Amino acid sequence: MKRSHTLIILFIFLVYITFNLNNYIPKEYNHIVYFIINIISLIFALTIILGNKKVESKIAWTIFVLFVPVVGFIFYMILGVEYSRFKKFDKETLSEKDIDKIFYQPFNDYQNIIKKLGKRGEIARLVNRIGKSPISDNNMVKVLNNGDEKFKYLLQELEKAKTFIHFEYFIVKEGIIFDKIKEVLIRKAHSGVEVRFLYDDFGCVDLSKKIIKELKNNGIQVACFNKINFRLFRPSINYRNHRKIVVIDNRVAFMGGINIGDEYIHLDDYYGFWRDSHLLLKGTAVKDLNIVFIKDWYHTTGTLLDNKKFLKEYKSNNKKDIVQIVSDGPHNNVDIMRNTFIKLINEANKRIWIVTPYLILDNELSMALKLAAASGVDVRIIVPGLYDKGKKIVYRATESFFNELLEYGVKIYKYQNLFIHSKILIIDDDVASVGTVNFDYRSFDLHFEVTAITYSNSVVQELIESYKKDLTNSTQVMYEMWIKRSIKQRIIESLVKIFSPLL
Structure with a gap:
């Protein structure tokens, strides 16, 4: 049985139990049980009100737990607990700041680019200050419209890989397009190319264990980002890796809105034509995007990819597009x-x-x-x-x-x-x-x-x-x-x- 089906069955069971409590509690204890539920509701409401959520979220969650008590508790424990803005990362040997010091140069080195931007330099300066977001001016940016164009270029560039392929996606679905990509990844791994495949556990809930095993058995390093668990007050279902990144040899990179699945090439009966956008990058911005992958790989596996080959820059000879890579997540204290x-x-x-x-x-x-x-x-x-x-x-x-x-x-x-x-x-x-x-x-x-x-x-x-x-x-x-x-x-x-x- 697929995990997605198991989760749905579990949810239905919990809702059924919630709305049929009277059938399981002796009548003489009803008032005691409901008194306890009301007290718990107030405790949850106070916890939400005193927490760090935005006002709109506080109002929504407070109404939910007060007016739909038991179901509200369950949902809040699964989806609402902030886990102190994803404290999981704080337990690691290297903090986000430590990694930034290793990979990012001081922003003063970007002053020539800032001058080129004129008034727009204020934007770049702010984004770097709050997010350590690097900026470069020796890039080629190509806009890719829809999945058919994105996958055409992606497959072409994967074939050219010589050193490494870093592959990170929120959703990967088995089907025609994934089979084509998988075949190239396996072939490249056999030829000596380092292939890393990072997937989100929630977004790839239907990705079979058989596929994961096949990738591993063929020399591909596979990692699952933030595995789903339901430990009390430590659920992980909410904090998902929504990124879609491919970096090849630090020479070319892909990023944008398009995941891996046949609906993105217009083969889903419900959607029909699927409109989407993606970018192909060449130049220094590729290295900057690879650092985002390196951080995610470290947070998932504990292995820091600090070899020089992962930080090498290839400047674009043909164009001088200015690009600033910006990443964010719930572990950051700044929005x-x-x-x-x-x-x-x-x-x-x-x-x-x-x-x-x-x-x-x-x-x-x-x-x-x-x-x-x-x-x-x-x-x-x-x-x-x-x-x-x-x-x-x-x-x-x-x-x-x-x-x-x-x-x-x-x-x-x-x-x-x-x-x-x-x-x-x-x-x-x-x-x-x-x-x-x-x-x-x-x-x-x-x-x-x-x-x-x-x-x-x-x-x-x-x-x-x-x-x-x-x-x-x-x-x-x-x-x-x-x-x-x-x-x-x-x-x-x-x-x-x-x-x-x-x-």
Whole structure:
């Protein structure tokens, strides 16, 4: 039986027991049991209120544990406990700061690049200060539209590997495209190339043990990021590695929104055409992205890949694209990605164009977008026209933010009747972010994410043209029509919005 099926059965069993307590407790003890449940509810509520969560999350969790006591306890212990911002990493020999000192040069060495950026240098300086995010100006950035283009280039570059392949994904699904990739990885491992395969335990819940064993038996080093466990108050289901990274010989790298699965090459009957975006990188930024992998590999295996071959830089001879690699995770005490995006939004003078499959905003991000739109900046957001499989409630949560954004002049578009999975933020004509970050609580608070900020006009212009094409395939949500939606839909939106920080 697959682990995903086991988890579903366990969840159904717990819910059944919860709503049938009366059948298992003698009547004379009912008042005692419910008194204890109420006391526990208050303890949980106080713990949440005094914790470090954002206000929106505190409200949602407090309502949940008070009004749905036993189920609320179970959910909170599995999904709500912060584990002190992922303290697991603090037990390791080397801290994140220690690793940064080994790999990253002082930011003063980047001053020439900062001067080139002019006013945009303020963004790069802030992002480096809060996230130790390196920046380089000798890169080639190629935008890859959709899975078919991404996998064409990926397979070509994998064939060229001579020294190492670092492969890190949130979701890997067995199928046509994975079989092609697996065949190349195994063949390269047999030829002496060091192949490391890092997968997330939750995202790859359906990846069979047989496949893992096959990879290991063929010389591939395999590691599972943050294995799921249900130890009391130490659950790990929430803190997931949402990154999608491939680094080959430090010569070329891939990153963006596209996981490994046949739906990404339009072979899923439910989704049909799957719209997505990815980047191919060459230059110093490849080494910077490889350091993100090296950190994740160390946190997972305890092995630090500090050999010079993993830190070698290959400069791009043809282009001089400026790229800053930004990574974040729940182990950081600073909200690196959220603060980066807020800074980018606040710096906009002409446009803020966003593509995101999930739109669940906190007050800070929501207000930043609304104020920008109200001040005359062209703020546009493209979201899917089709909800993600099994995530209809998340889609309703996305829609629950439409009204307040539309009132301030934000333009919202639904991508045909299809799913769009790109994660893009375009600022004016000269700055853009492409990576794994959704505009939701999970990406900003719970997941390990990575994005590439490019300060190159040519790359940004390419993204703008791609965005315009997506607009022609989208339907604008008009405020005059949206306010006429049914009372039933309004009620659903209001209820979902309260609990949206939990989704």
